[in-house]
Amino acid sequence: xxxxxxxxxxxxxxxxxxxxxxxxxxxxxxxxxxxxxxxxxxxxxxxxxxxxxxxxxxxxxxxxxxxxxxxxxxxxxxxxxxxxxxxxxxxxxxxxxxxxxxxxxxxxxxxxxxxxxxxxxxxxxxxxxxxxxxxxxxxxxxxxxxxxxxxxxxxxxxxxxxxxxxxxxxxxxxxxxxxxxxxxxxxxxxxxxxxxxxxxxxxxxxxxxxxxxxxxxxxxxxxxxxxxxxxxxxxxxxxxxxxxxxxxxxxxxxxxxxxxxxxxxxxxxxxxxxxxxxxxxxxxxxxxxxxxxxxxxxxxxxxxxxxxxxxxxxxxxxxxxxxxxxxxxxxxxxxxxxxxxxxxxxxxxxxxxxxxxxxxxxxxxxxxxxxxxxxxxxxxxxxxxxxxxxxxxxxxxxxxxxxxxxxxxxxxxxxxxxxxxxxxxxxxxxxxxxxxxxxxxxxxxxxxxxxxxxxxxxxxxxxxxxxxxxxxxxxxxxxxxxxxxxxxxxxxxxxxxx
Numbered sequence: 358x359x360x361x362x363x364x365x366x367x368x369x370x371x372x373x374x375x376x377x378x379x380x381x382x383x384x385x386x387x388x389x390x391x392x393x394x395x396x397x398x399x400x401x402x403x404x405x406x407x408x409x410x411x412x413x414x415x416x417x418x419x420x421x422x423x424x425x426x427x428x429x430x431x432x433x434x435x436x437x438x439x440x441x442x443x444x445x446x447x448x449x450x451x452x453x454x455x456x457x458x459x460x461x462x463x464x465x466x467x468x469x470x471x472x473x474x475x476x477x478x479x480x481x482x483x484x485x486x487x488x489x490x491x492x493x494x495x496x497x498x499x500x501x502x503x504x505x506x507x508x509x510x511x512x513x514x515x516x517x518x519x520x521x522x523x524x525x526x527x528x529x530x531x532x533x534x535x536x537x538x539x540x541x542x543x544x545x546x547x548x549x550x551x552x553x554x555x556x557x558x559x560x561x562x563x564x565x566x567x568x569x570x571x572x573x574x575x576x577x578x579x580x581x582x583x584x585x586x587x588x589x590x591x592x593x594x595x596x597x598x599x600x601x602x603x604x605x606x607x608x609x610x611x612x613x614x615x616x617x618x619x620x621x622x623x624x625x626x627x628x629x630x631x632x633x634x635x636x637x638x639x640x641x642x643x644x645x646x647x648x649x650x651x652x653x654x655x656x657x658x659x660x661x662x663x664x665x666x667x668x669x670x671x672x673x674x675x676x677x678x679x680x681x682x683x684x685x686x687x688x689x690x691x692x693x694x695x696x697x698x699x700x701x702x703x704x705x706x707x708x709x710x711x712x713x714x715x716x717x718x719x720x721x722x723x724x725x726x727x728x729x730x731x732x733x734x735x736x737x738x739x740x741x742x743x744x745x746x747x748x749x750x751x752x753x754x755x756x757x758x759x760x761x762x763x764x765x766x767x768x769x770x771x772x773x774x775x776x777x778x779x780x781x782x783x784x785x786x787x788x789x790x791x792x793x794x795x796x797x798x799x800x801x802x803x804x805x806x807x808x809x810x811x812x813x814x815x816x817x818x819x820x821x822x823x824x825x826x827x828x829x830x831x832x833x834x835x836x837x838x839x840x841x842x843x844x845x846x847x848x849x850x851x852x853x854x855x
Contacts, residue, residue: 382705386712386756390646390665397667397706406676406692406699410668498530498635499523499643505560511553512795512838513774514732518543518553521768522566524643530632531573532557532566543767544731545796548803564631571595577627587612591620598624645764647717647772649728657728659718661710662764669706671699715747716757717772724775728765733796738776794825795835802841807851812844 388396401407502523511519521539526532532554536547543550557566563580567573571592578584587610591598597606598621606617644665650658676696683689720743726734740751740758747754758772801816811819813832820827842850 378701378705381701382708383756385705385709386753387759389644389761390662390667391644392760393706393709394665394667397669397702400698400702401669404695404699404702405679406671406695407669407702408672410670496635498526498528498632501635502526502557502560502565506557509556509560511556513776514545514735514793514796515549515553515556516774517732517768517770518545518550519557520770520774522550522554522557524769526566526632528632528635529630530562530565531568533568544727544733546800546803549732549796549799562628562631562634564628567631570629573629573631574624574627577631578623583623587616588620588623591617591624643762643769645769646713646761647763649717649721649763649765651728651766655729657721657725659714659721661714666710667706669699669703671696671703712749712753713757713761715749716743716754717763719743719747720758720763720772720775727775728767731767733793733800735775735793740776794820794827795839797823797825798832798835799839799841802836802847805847805851807848810844810848810851 385393385396401409503520506516506519506523509516509519518539521543522532522534525534525539534550534554536550536554539550540547554566554568558576560566564573564577567576574592575584575589578588590610591606594606594609597609603614603617607614610617610620612620645662646665648660648662650660652658676692679692680689683692720738721728723736723738723742726736740754744751744754758776761772762769763772797820798816801811801819805811813829813836816832816836817827817829820832841847
């Protein structure tokens with residue numbers, strides 16, 4: 358029979374316990390500079406010993422801050438206690454890797470359509486106005502678009518383009534860009550920029566990221582299945598609507614005058630400012646956490662954005678004063694707890710800054726070819742590759758690259774956009790980024806003619822000529838992920854359009 362008697366056993370075991378301080382350090386690492394500033398403000402309000410350090414980043418940062426410079430945060434992470442002598446900036450040479458008024462309403466002909474009394478588009482308030490759909494929200498327009506971008510399943514290269522386009526979108530919701538200039542800055546083709554823009558124009562609200570009023574209204578009419586040839590001609594002649602020249606519009610559109618009047622009523626029901634549901638006050642451009650500058654000698658300087666990075670110090674004079682007058686045990690305990698929390702926060706902020714900089718400069722070192730030559734030169738990169746070089750854990754790198762942005766000579770991008778899988782080379786050269794291979798496939802297919810349409814096998818052979826060793830099924834998978842039809846379908850379409 359089983360022994361049912363009660364007894365006491367002593368056992369010794371080891372377990373990893375996350376202290377509140379360690380949890381706070383990890384939390385700080387996940388925050389971007391803007392979120393970190395809000396957290397620090399809350400700590401300053403809670404802790405009477407903490408003060409903002411208003412001195413210049415390069416000047417006297419205060420006694421408490423100086424004492425923590427160059428010291429490791431022992432309890433932060435076992436893998437993060439080495440190599441913590443990182444400066445606030447660094448410089449890397451290329452090839453160093455081991456491997457109009459945006460808020461103004463549309464003017465001109467659109468004024469004659471009298472959108473001014475219809476809220477943000479749609480019916481007037483007294484006629485079923487949809488308040489929930491049109492009221493101002495606390496979320497910025499850029500945040501709203503970036504959330505949808507993360508769900509769009511675009512390639513890393515296309516996400517870089519889309520991210521740049523979102524940053525070019527004004528408060529009214531218009532993306533008034535020159536595709537050629539954007540393509541040149543990113544090292545890609547205008548056709549690629551326009552293709553990504555078309556995807557972004559499918560985001561909500563309808564009409565967003567249009568390049569002009571005509572395109573904005575067209576997108577909304579297409580969603581309602583009302584974009585017929587007559588309506589298209591009307592949009593191309595809005596200046597006649599401004600003059601209320603219904604007779605001439607009737608001739609141009611090929612419909613009766615009464616029909617023209619009905620079409621104008623439809624236009625008044627549209628939203629000429631699709632970004633108006635988002636407050637202009639909250640539509641703030643992304644503040645980069647890291648700034649990458651190209652120097653005259655062709656190297657890159659990597660530094661933290663001191664303008665948005667909060668700095669705090671501990672007021673030791675006040676601490677000494679209140680420690681003397683504290684009489685009760687609770688008062689002394691409170692003061693000591695505030696002092697410990699202040700010191701820990703200062704150390705945590707210092708450690709966070711060093712960790713972010715280490716990760717960012719390694720990404721720049723690995724992806725300097727992209728900075729120098731464009732999207733087609735994205736190198737394959739994963740979290741482990743960065744973590745191994747800087748001797749940190751992959752989870753630490755993941756926290757650093759999430760929701761943090763780098764301002765580069767090619768635009769401002771989230772750090773995680775620089776990671777991509779690898780494709781082997783045909784010889785002994787470097788591996789190729791999967792995004793660079795997709796970009797190359799898109800270029801090859803974009804240069805096709807009706808008499809020269811490439812099969813997947815032919816694309817494989819051509820990629821081998823560029824030193825890319827890839828299987829036919831991989832080419833087919835990448836082609837499908839880009840939304841490109843088969844060679845038979847492409848040949849048919851090219852011949853029909855010829």
